[in-house]
Structures are given as structure tokens and as C-alpha cells.
Amino acid sequence: MKMGMVIDLEKCIGCRSCMVACKQHNAQPPGTWWNRVFTPGSHRHLTPPAKGVEYFLPVHCQHCENAPCEKVCPVGATFHAGDGAVLIDFDRCIGCRYCMAACPYGVRQFNWQEPERTHERSEYQEKYHYGYPREHHHDGRLVYTPLRPKGVVEKCTFCAQYRDKGELPACVRACPGKARFVGDLDDPDSEVSTMIKARDAFTLLPEKGTKPTVFYLPPKAREV
Amino acid sequence: MSGKMKCSLWGSGALFLVALAAWLYQLRQGLILTNMVNSFSWGLYISGLAFFVGNAAGGLVLTSSIYLFGVKQLKPLAKLGALTAFANVTAAMLIVLPDIGKPFRLYNLLLHPNLMSPLVWDVIVLNLYALASAIYLYILMLPELTGRLGWLAVKVENAHDFSEKWAKRIAPVALLFAIGIHVVTAWIFSTQGGRDWWFSPAMAPDFVSVAIAVGATVVLLAGALAYGTGKKYEEAYRTLGLIIFIATCVHLFLMMNDLVIHAWYGNGETHRIMEIAWGDFAGFHVFEVAAPLLGAGLLMLPVVRRSMPLLALSSGLLIAGVFVHRFLIMPAAYNNIPMTITPFGLPNTHWSLPIASGRFFPGLDTFLDQYNYSPSLVEVVILLGIMAYAVFLILLAVAKLPILAKEKA
Amino acid sequence: MRIDRREFLRGAAGAGCALAFGLKFFHFSDDPAAYAAEMEQLVRSTCSPNCTGACGFKARITDGRISTLIQAADYPEDSYNPRGCLRGLSMMDLIYGKDRLKYPLIRTGARGSGEFRRATWEEALDYAAGRLKEISGKYGPEAIASTIQVPGTGYVQKGALVALTGLAHWTMHHGYDQNGDLPMFWPMTFGVQSEELESLEWINARTTLIFGSNVIQTRLPDAHHLLEAKRRGRVVVIDPDFCSTAAKADEWLPIKADTDAALGLGMAKIIIDRKLYDAAFLQDFTDFPILVRRDTGKRLLAGEVLALAADARARTIPDYRRLFVVRRGHDFQILDPEKLNPTLAELEGEYEVTLSDGKVVTVETVFTALQKTLAEYTLDKVAAITGCDAARIERVAVDAASNGPLHIIYGASNYQWYNGDLKGRALSLLPVLTGSIGKSGAGISTYAGQYRIRFNVKSWWFPEGSKINWVPYLHFLQGKGPRYPEHGIKAMVGGWGNPFDQHNMNNTLKERATSGELEFILTTDFQMSTSCMWSDVVLPAPSWYEKYDLTATILHPYLQLQQPAIKPLFESKSELWIFRELAKRLNPEFESHFFPQLDENEAALKVIELLLETGGQETAGITLEMLKKGPVRLHSPAPGDRQVPFYEQVQHRVPFPPPSYPAPLKATAQFLRSGRIEFYKDEDLFLKEGEQLPVHKETYVETEYKVNPAARDKYRLRYVTKNSLYRVHSTHSNNTILLELQDNKAKVFLNPGDAGERGIANGDLVRIYNDRGKTRAYAVLDPGCSAGTAIFEEGWWSRYLGDESYNSLTYPWIKPLHEIYFVPGMWSPTTVWNECLVDVRRMKA
Ligand SMILES: Nc1nc2c(c(=O)[nH]1)N[C@H]1C(S)=C(S)[C@@H](COP(=O)(O)OP(=O)(O)OC[C@H]3O[C@@H](n4cnc5c(=O)[nH]c(N)nc54)[C@H](O)[C@@H]3O)O[C@H]1N2
Ligand SMILES: Nc1nc2c(c(=O)[nH]1)N[C@H]1C(S)=C(S)[C@@H](COP(=O)(O)OP(=O)(O)OC[C@H]3O[C@@H](n4cnc5c(=O)[nH]c(N)nc54)[C@H](O)[C@@H]3O)O[C@H]1N2
Ligand code: SF4
Ligand code: SF4
């Protein structure tokens, strides 16, 4: 079993629902986003970089097979789960941020202060904060907690807390464009494997040799 | 102890304590007190690591070369070399602590070391180097550990011969470690394919050459401060000056070589790197080249070596230049987000993917594609405090231990 | 709280696939009981802002609070799953946000100062009732005006205010024309308020033409159907702006703003000239064969014709119908307005006809008259007016006519112009000519707001003795009009809307509030909106996760419940309770209508049952129990209860128009006296304006330039205020999660050329101004923005604009044609946001 994700850029409408779902379900405080959706080439989302040119690109952890973040982690806090997802053990991470230097995709986020304090910046009523409410252990390691300890690094977990229960990741469930798919890359007949073969799937920064398990299907050309 | 010495001890000690307090404050509040953000996640502290590692190396390189290659002229500076090495390598290890988000979990390095991680290698070599320099210092001091300090001495037959013999034996190992800490520290950066600015095989040899230059300068400066600029040490200083100059030239050569290659290839990313290096940070870059060159050049002149103020100025220039060089490890790697792509339909464009800052500033942008980092007060205080620690340690040792003891040779 | 079986099953099914994948570390959670308990805490409700989504959501409740929200994805057609968007997904930000209202408030400082004191419910309600009684006594009850927004999102709670308004004989403004959402071409052409395909039907179109509707952002949960339509056919976006919908289409036709009528007419001409139209359809379902008198411009009435007069007199038809004349073979014939049998009438022709008084006049068919009008819209001329390439116009027109079904989406921003009705009438020609009406995947749709009342609401909304004085909002703003109260409007009672940002054209509302002309303002909301800031009494309401209501939308035909996932926060009380309490205080007799013996939730459920029972054929057989299980399709005449407009009219030949709730049929049928789709309007004013048939008219001529000829040079940018991805109008303006996505800044999008001319660079803070008002925003140089346009994404609370409301620039223009009839929210003066000129300049920092 090797988890993989396919994002169809033809179907992606750039709506950023996956960003918000990810932020909300994974309790990311203000300023922290595991998942980002871009309008490539443009400084401003949904503003074309040139007349007649525009598409959208969601980027989160690419769950690299050859993950530099994992290799640099001095204490083995970043690890590959059995299904291929790259996870962080919040009980072990020492917060050296070496992995942030190492990740070519800029997906890792650091907890610069106590999460309660960061959440306070949103000024919610009565110390409210959102997010999947319980801790989650995978293989005995703490890979999700609603309030991350200050001083650790975090990133997309492929929604370990949901997948381990057989549910789909929040961004997949939330995508109104139906542009996101997850499945088994080891199975050549799975939906994701089929799409990857049939539609000229590509990965981000292949030249870095990280072997991402997140694949993108190219948007179709259009007349202007 | 002279009044000046006392004053300096108190001063540096106090500064160190202030830094300690700043660190405790930062421990409570989190690294939010620094000016780092997610897109610029290493700053002054890690620059400090590279800087101290550089300073540390020179000492032992010198000391060991005295025994290895018989550079006799430098012998008077041997203990000072080992001492500055020890002070700086421990400073290097200390400066990493405030950069760690969860320092109380460092025991995980022992419980779960990941042998693939260059950081683990660095921790190992730094520790070994600290140990090696301590032992070296001890061995060199051994003949003079008498009287009040006698209790410190191990019982050997002929302390002087023992010291000479072991100093010679340890020399190659020490040299290896000295080079090792640079190479490994450089590898922390230069293994990172994600960041073009670092991803270069020239980085490790460059680190070594910088280290020799700045390490020797530190010893030279310490020696001059301790022994003065009198005739007696002229020979030693001349040799040091030469070493410094050559090392500086090698460093500049390696650096330029790297820049030329980056610039020549000129893909989008290196373009941005060059823009940052020679655009946004042009002043700094000129300084990092000019200052060491000027400093090293001046140190070649006997007049300069003979005058304490001039010698201090030249060494200062070189050290400052190297410090800036260390600082500049970061901006061109972090200022610009390294993940650049060429969007469909826009050939010849290189576009960086903005990163969430991780720190929410109401009214400001959360997503950054460019961030101009400058250290916060807390970062500066902590770095100065660690520098003060090194000075304090050296001064204390000079005051209490037979570092400058009347030598015979 | 109920056990959510569906979710439970989904979890189990998921577990199945996880095992099938061989997920090594799969486990149900360490403690299955704990997992089950967690599952029990999921409650389904419906996201119900003033947006066309109406998306089902599931809230996870932890310790009495909403911890996560995710789409319910429980619509029976999987194509509708997962409905929802970033706004709905971050709704907790508003529910628990810093602007959440906690207690009733009574104003203590100056209006708009935001100074209030906390009051008890008793106190606030007594005070409000006292003031309302006083005003009613002084000026008459019609001096009190109430508004609700978009009834489709809250039949129960909003109905309570409508019922109170009727019982108390107050004035009411209809949200649909207030918002500018009313596309006036609908009643003119089809005799209805408006109609649309459900989004699942989009995929059955082979050609989709989108005239100025940013579907990708404004119909976000339905946008994937558009991409499916593209996969199966062709999607062309006609928009001055390279909006994200244009980016996703097969083709983008950049058009000069407000010239769509010319394009529509040009395309119609091509279709007619090449005989690509469906003649039988035109004969039977449109007014094209009807004869028009050359001398008067009026349609020829059977009663006027010598040969037909007697026959005409013998027939009885409803008041709202007329007997028109067509030519068949060599005879003139009466066109039966009550039957749509095949007519075999001549479509083209010019005839002499002898009238009863012996006079002989020339008549021609509407179709012939239309062709004469279209003669002006030659391809070259249309290309010049619209700025579109002639060859492309021709190709798109021919493609559209040859590849049916044709579906047109006509967007709000496109019709919110002074001559928006003309554009709609011109564009309607395309599906009508090609017979793309009343069929799956065919037609013209406008999707604006959730104004649409989908079933009979009389039992709850209009109790015995109810009388409402409907006054169009524009008449209120202009301070005059046919039903405008003698003493003016002295009190506003509102909820579900934020008029002080969204409607204060010319800052009229703020001026009237400051001057004291408005003596009392009562608002109920769940957060401290700008309108609450300007109110005298603010009453805290629950959000749609805290109460019961019924919701429906125009994008899909599902009836859904809002259900309390959590208790109403703080001291908030549902509107049904609020208006019941207010009613009781105004007149103890009023209370009985509101189920006084039941608590607020029980009463709401009771109302739902009542509405379902009395809703008519649309709700027949639907029960509360069914709705508690999930969304239920409303009934419609089309097979499978599909929402296909005019299905009955075309397939079963039932005369136009179908009824528009809540108006009685006669009110809307008077718009189509022939019982058919009408392009020819012969009311005097239409003739006077030269708009008996659709034509293209220039922008600003009757408005800005007429009022101030200098505006031509002084204000050279069109101020297009379109809807934002990050807000539903002003709702979510203060959403901190979504603010982060916008860099916490309001923006104005400018063509790089226009910006350059004014020395404006990306990111500069700029002033947007005209004679009426001003606002501010950060400039974005947008290569997709057409020259001469300043696009501002509407909906910002004025606190984010330096207290300078973006609607201080707009103006309540009224087109006289829209006052010929009056049926609230159906034929009524409608707001034209985009008919507005401004200029921009850099602001000194
Ligand atoms: N995200 C989001 N969705 C919403 C809402 C919201 O606030 N936010 N509000 C809902 C409501 S109530 C409404 S009314 C609808 C409105 O939604 P839409 O009907 O989609 O209206 P807009 O998004 O304002 O504008 C659509 C497009 O019209 C173009 N346009 C403007 N003038 C012209 C013109 O003269 N000709 C042509 N061809 N194009 C023109 C604009 O460039 C813009 O791209 O959205 C609904 N959906
Ligand atoms: N210049 C310009 N102005 C425009 C437009 C434009 O394109 N340009 N668009 C217009 C259009 S199309 C529309 S539809 C209007 C929309 O304008 P409005 O109908 O005023 O919509 P919102 O601004 O979203 O205001 C809705 C308010 O209701 C509150 N609310 C939500 N749910 C509840 C509830 O259950 N109970 C109570 N009591 N309150 C609730 C929300 O908190 C919010 O404050 O704006 C119009 N204004
Ligand atoms: S939710 Fe889906 S359609 Fe929207 S931005 Fe994310 S991937 Fe694209
Ligand atoms: S994307 Fe970055 S964080 Fe994720 S696995 Fe790859 S290197 Fe690691």
C-alpha cells in the first residue's frame, strides 16, 4: 500500500475550500496554513498573470518517497508511515527547523509560540478554537493534537486522524470541484494509478529527486 | 588580576547573564520573539553557529600544525589556540540552543539519533572537537600544572616530555577534527538540494578556508592582546599573517568560483539568488569581500603587526567580514522562496510559491514570497551574550590557568 | 442530538475500503465506543447566508461547541456532493467570532457611534414596542418599514417578520429588487419573477453561453457541473473581465461592458438570416406570429378587426389575457391565449387589415418587426459596439444554434445596469429562436440570491387580516413613489441584511439616521454588523447552527432543514421568538398566530409542518421526518422532479407564465397577455422609449451623463462591484480565516493601462471617488481587467474601508418602464449597482 493523491488541475477551480478545510480540521492557528492554493505567476490569487492565462495550483506536503525532511531530521521525528505518508511525531520533534530548510516545497510550518496565544489573535469568544478535537496516535506516535506544542514543526499529515478511521482527508471531502483523489499507488488498477497513466500526470520539482506521491493532472488548453 | 581584566570579566560575564535571561524569556514566549518566520526559518543563531565553528577551528589547526609540521614560531600561541578553539566550539554549541524550539527534548538526540542527518554528524564532531581541544589544552598545560594547580595534574614521570609526546600524537587527530567540524557544518547546508544557494560542493572547502583565516586571526588577536606586539612574537605573527592571507585568498577564490557558476548557469532561481546577493545585499557583499581582503592584506604588513591598534583594526575587519559572510548564508537561501516554477502559458517566467508566515500580523500579509529578515533585539542580545561567553571563558582561563605561563622555548 | 446513521455507515464503508487498500495501521480508534460517541455528535444543518448555495453541512459538536464543519454530502444524486465552500467551511469563525452579538443592546451614544448598553430581553422588547407604537400612532403604521432578505433561506424565521408586518399593517421592502437581483426581462418576456435550471441540468446543455456571471466564484458548489458541461459540449464566457470562470471556459469573448444587448441582437440576426431557428416553436410558444399595427405600434386586437370582432366578443377569457390576431394562410385568426395548440401561423409577413370602423391599416408580424429592428445590427456594427471580433461572433452564434440544447447563464452583475432589461430580452432571443426552452439542459437562467419562494407560504406568512404596504426600496431611498407613505418612512425593522453597507446609496441611510428623519431602527443579526452599529435596538439572533428553519435554493431543488447543532449562544433568541414577543407587545391579539404555547424550537417545527402541509403540489408528501433524515427534492412538473423551467408550458402546452410564489397567477399573467413568450411590448411607455422590441442602448446616457454632462470627462471608470470569493456580500467580511487569504485588505482591480496613466502601482492605497461619495482600496493591476473599469469586490464592512462605505458611490437610478406595473419583487424598480462612474487616484500615505 502506498498512499497517493491526484489533483486534477482541469477540475480545480481555485476556490481554496481545501485550504480552509485543512486549516479548520487540523486546527491551524492564524498565520499557519498547511495547504495553499495559488494562481501561478500571479501575486494575487484569481488575478491572471497575463491576459488570458490563468490556472490554479494547490500545494501541500508532497509526501515524498525520498523525503529530504525525513533525512535531515536529527531525532527521527519525521518519519514515513507504513502507507507512505510522511508524518511528524509531536512528542519527539525538537524544533530545530532543519526540515524546513530541507523541504523544497515550503510546506512545513513552525509553532513560534503557544498555540493558545496564537489562537487568541483571532479574538474568538471564550477562548474558542476550532479543529478535530482529539489527539491522534499513529503507530504509537503522536501525529495530531488540536493544540500543537510550542516549538515544534507541523505540516499536512494526509489527515492521519481521519484516514486511520477509514475516512477521507478533509481537503478531499471538502473539494467542491471534485478535483482531489486519494488511493493506492501500488495498485496499478486503482483510480489514482489509472489517472496518472492516462492523463500525463506530473509532479512538482521532479528535478529535486524527492519522488512526490502527490500527482497533478495538467489543465487543458483553452481558446482566448 | 589586573583591574582591566576584572572589568572585562565582569563585563563579559554580565553580558552572558543578560543573554541567559533573554533566552529564558524566549523559552517562555517562544521563538515568536525572534524575527524569523516560516519562510525564513533560520537566522542569526544559525549564522552564529557557522561563525563560532569557524573561529573554533583555526585554534586547533594552528596548535596541531605546530606539532605536526613543526611550525615552531607559533609555539607560544599553542595553548591560546587550543583555548580559543574550546571556547568557540562550546559557544557554537550554545548558540544552537536558543534556536531549538524544544531544547528540553535534546535528549532525543541520544535516544533516537538519525544517522542520516548531517546535524547529528555535526553534534558528534562538535562534541568530539570540544573534547579534543580540552584534552589538548590540558596536555599542553600539564607541565605547568604545579603548585596551586598541582591537584589538577595527572601523575606522569616527566610532565614536559609527556606533554610534547602526546601533543604530537594528538595533532593529526585534532587536525582532522578541526577540518571535520567545518566540513560537516558546511554539509548541513550544502547537502540541501532544495536551496540552490547552499547546494554546492565548494561550500565545505570554503568553510575550511574561512575557518583557517578567521581562526588564525582570532588566535593572532588573542595573542597580541595577551603578549603584546613586541619583537619576541614577531615571527609568530608574521607566520600567522601569511596563513591568514593565503586562507583568505583561497576563501575568496572558492566563494567567487561558486558565484560565477551560479551566475553563469543563470536559471530562474540562481537569478533571484544573484539579485538578492548582489542587489538587495550588495553592500553586505562588498563588505564580506573587501573587509577580509583588506584585513588580511594589512596583516601582511609588519607595521600593522607591530601596532596594537592597527593589528586590532585589521583583525577586526577580517572577523567582521567573515561574520557578515556567515550571516549571508541565510538571505539568498531564504529571502526568496526556493520553490519556483514556470507556470503553464508563461514561458520564461519563474515564480515563487508564497509561504504562510506562521506568525499572524493583523493588517499584514500572511503569505510571503519575500521576507527581509533582520534579527530582533532578543536575537542580537543572545548572540552577543554567547560571544561574551567565549571572551569570558578565555579571559578566565588566562587569569586562572597557565595559558600564558612563562615559556621556555 | 440524533445518531447520524448516514455518517456511521459512511465510516463503516470507509473502513471497508481502507481494509481493501490494506491500510496497515487502520483502526477504528483505540476505543470503538469513544469513536461511536464522537460520531453521534454530528448534526446536519444547512449553510444559509445570502448566497445561492444552500449547502448541507455536518457540525461536529465537542463539549457543546462546534469543533469542525464538513459538507454533509448527503444529496441523493452524488453529483451534488460535496456541496459547500470555503465560507461555509469557516463559518465557526463568525459563530464564535469577536463580533458575535451576546445580549440585547440599546443605543446610548450618537447613531453609528457604536455606544450601547446591555439590556434584558424584557427591557429591549418593551422599549422597541413602545417606540414602534409611538411612531405608528404619530404617522400611521405604514411609516414603519420592515425588510427580510432572501426568503428562500428561512421560510420559518423570516416568515415571522413578514407575518408581523402584515398584522401590524406596516410597509415592507422586497429584498429582490432592493438587491438589484430582479432581472426585469423575466416578467417582460416570460411573465415570471425568474427561472433557472438546477445545476445538475447544466451538464445536459451542449452549448453554454455565460454572459457576465462568475459561476466559479458565485455558484461555487455547482461550478463542477459547468466543467462537466464543458467536457460534454462547449462553454463560452462573455465578460469584459478575464474572470476565473473565463479562465475555465473553452473560450472567452472579451466584451465592452454593457454592450451585451448588441451582441445578443447581432447573434439573433445571424441565426435568423441563416434560418437556424426553430419555426414551429416560434409559431406556438412565442408572440412572433402576432400582428402589430404599423400606425399605432400596438398589437392588433381581435376585437378591432372587422372579421373577428364578433367571434372575439363571444369568447370569455380571463381579465389578464387579450385576444391577438395572427395570419394563417389567407385568413386572419384569433390567437387563443389559453391554449398553446399548434398554430401554423405565418411568422413573417405584412398585411392590410380592415378594422371594425372600416379603416384599413397595415400590420406586420412581430417576427417581421423584429427582423427590421435587427437589420441595424450587422456583424460589423455589432463588432464595433461590443469590441468583439466579427468572425468569432459569427462562429459562436452558428455553433450555439447548431449544437443544442443551448443554455444561457445571464449574471447579476451583467443585468445590474440601467438597461439590464434590454440585455436580458436580447439574450432571451437566442434560446427562444433555437427552441431551447422547456427542455432538459436548455434555457436561460439567472441565479441571484435565494429570493425564490418555492411553494405556497400563505398559511404562515400572510395570516388573516394581514395587509402589507409594499414600497420598492428605491422609492424609499428617493423619498417618493406611488405607495410611499404620506409621512415618509420613520422606522426600520430589519434582519438578515446589512443595508448600511450594502444599500446606503449616497449614504442616504446614514444621513437619515444622523438627521433623525429615521426615528427608530431595530435590527436583529447574530453579529455586530455596520447596520447594527447604526441601530437603536440590536437583538441577538442565533446562526443557522442554532435554530430550526426550512431552506431551499435556486441551484438545486432540495428542501432542507436548518437544525440546532448547539444551543443559541449567549442570550440569543430565534427570530420567531423575537417577533412573537414584539407582536404580543404591540397587540396581544397578534400573538396567537405564532404558536404562543410552544417554546421557540417546538414552534418552529410546528410551522415547518404547517408549511409542508399547505405548501401545495411542490411539498406534497414531504414530511418533517423525511427532512430530518436529509434533503428532499421538491416536486416539479418535469420528469424526476427536475427543475427545468417552462417544462409544462412547452411539453404540455400550458400557457405562459407558470405562477411565481407568492403572487397570484393573475398578477404575473398580466405581463403576458398573449399567454406566450413575448418579445413585443406595446405598453405606451415601451413605445415611447422605443423599446417595444429589444434594442441596444448606450450606457450612462439616461443616468450619469443626463444628470451631469461633465461626468463624461470627470469620471472615466466604470465602477463594477462584483461578488467576492471570500464573502457572501457583507457576511464573512470579518472572517479572520478568510481575511488572511485576502492579506487583510480590500482591493480594487484596475487595467494596467488605466493604473499607469494615474501613476498607480500594484499595492498602492487608492481613493475611489465621484460626486456622491468615496471609498478606498489597495490597487491590483489586473491584465484581465478591461480598460476603463474599476472592479471592486463588494461586501466590505465600512470599518475595513476607513469608514467610507463603498456604496456611497452608487445611486438609486429608476428606469420608468419598471414602474408600469407593480408586483413586489417581480415587476418593480430594481437596483442597478454598476450604472456608476468613478475615478481613482493614489492616496498620499
Ligand atoms: N462567492 C459569492 N457567491 C455569491 C454571492 C456572494 O456574495 N459571494 N452572492 C450571491 C448573490 S445574492 C448574487 S446576486 C450572485 C451574483 O453573482 P454573479 O451573477 O456571478 O455576479 P458577479 O459575480 O457580481 O459578476 C459576474 C460577472 O459579470 C461581469 N460583468 C459586469 N458587467 C458586465 C457586462 O456589462 N457584460 C458582461 N457580459 N459581463 C459583465 C463581471 O465582470 C463579472 O465577472 O452571486 C451569488 N453568489
Ligand atoms: N455596490 C453593490 N452593492 C450590492 C451589490 C453589488 O453587486 N454592488 N450586490 C447586491 C446584492 S446582489 C445583494 S443580494 C445584496 C446583499 O446584501 P444583504 O442582503 O444585506 O446581505 P449581507 O450583507 O450578507 O447581510 C446579511 C446579514 O444577515 C445576517 N444574518 C445571517 N443569517 C442571519 C440569521 O439567521 N438571522 C439574522 N437575524 N441575521 C442573519 C448576517 O450576519 C449579515 O449581517 O447586496 C447588494 N449590494
Ligand atoms: S477545493 Fe478543490 S477545486 Fe477548490 S482549490 Fe482546492 S482542489 Fe481546487
Ligand atoms: S514535501 Fe517537504 S515536508 Fe513533505 S515529504 Fe517532501 S520534503 Fe518532506
Ligand code: SF4
Ligand atoms: S524541526 Fe522537528 S521534525 Fe524538523 S528536523 Fe527538527 S526535529 Fe525533525
Ligand code: SF4
Ligand atoms: S490531506 Fe489533510 S492535512 Fe493534508 S492538505 Fe489535505 S486536509 Fe490538509
Ligand code: SF4
Ligand atoms: S457560503 Fe454559500 S456556497 Fe458556501 S457553503 Fe454556504 S451556502 Fe454553500
Ligand SMILES: [Mo]
Ligand atoms: Mo443578490
